[in-house]
Amino acid sequence: RFAAVAAAALVAAPAALAVSPDDSLAIATRLKPSLQHSYAPYGVAIGKVTCSLPRHQTAAHCTARFAIASSKLVGSFQVKAHFDAKHKLHWSALSVRCAHARTGKPAICLT
Numbered sequence: 001r002f003a004a005v006a007a008a009a010l011v012a013a014p015a016a017l018a019v020s021p022d023d024s025l026a027i028a029t030r031l032k033p034s035l036q037h038s039y040a041p042y043g044v045a046i047g048k049v050t051c052s053l054p055r056h057q058t059a060a061h062c063t064a065r066f067a068i069a070s071s072k073l074v075g076s077f078q079v080k081a082h083f084d085a086k087h088k089l090h091w092s093a094l095s096v097r098c099a100h101a102r103t104g105k106p107a108i109c110l111t
Helices: 002-008 024-042
Strands: 044-052 059-068 073-083 089-100
Touching (some): 024 044, 024 059
Antiparallel strands (some): 044 059, 059 073
């Protein structure tokens, strides 16, 4: 079920933004609540979100850490985020990786 939701997140999710598009910290700050809203119903708790915005690029590359307590998994999303002409943030999850929280061994991201 979780993998299907991760794949469905490839559709852009808008969030209001009133900052300069070149501010990586502002992108991460706005991205985290949007990710939380999308994944909380599946037991996914979003942790630290970091973004980098390469010079002369319009899309930020972000990493969002998460935990799934019910499955004892931790992981990360690779996310691409960009701004539209009205300064709204849009994002898409590019990939997801999970590992067992205790051992760190790779795991399948299913809940």
